[in-house]
Amino acid sequence: MKHTIIAPVSEFTGVVAGVHFADGKAETDSENAVAYFLRQGYTVEPASSETESNEPPSDPSGKPDGDSSADDKSGRARPRSKPKEE
Numbered sequence: 001m002k003h004t005i006i007a008p009v010s011e012f013t014g015v016v017a018g019v020h021f022a023d024g025k026a027e028t029d030s031e032n033a034v035a036y037f038l039r040q041g042y043t044v045e046p047a048s049s050e051t052e053s054n055e056p057p058s059d060p061s062g063k064p065d066g067d068s069s070a071d072d073k074s075g076r077a078r079p080r081s082k083p084k085e086e
Helices: 033-040 049-053
Strands: 001-006 014-016 019-023 025-028 043-046
Touching: 001 033, 019 025, 033 043
Parallel strands: none
Antiparallel strands: 001 025, 001 043, 014 019
16 A cells, blocks of 8 residues: 655655655655654655556566466466477
């Protein structure tokens, strides 16, 4: 889940814990970063649903469309066939 992080210094622009801030605000879906910001006194809010709905749905396989080397149901990669010898 995305979160909006608000820095204690409203003009801050830079990177903290791998999260890029601009004018004191940033967004992240890293739960580790969110935990860090909470411990350090940053304001952490759930990101608006409008932001989340603009993102394309992610492919759970993590593979590009049309990848012909798809894994079989066992989770192992299928062997590729050898080219024919002439």
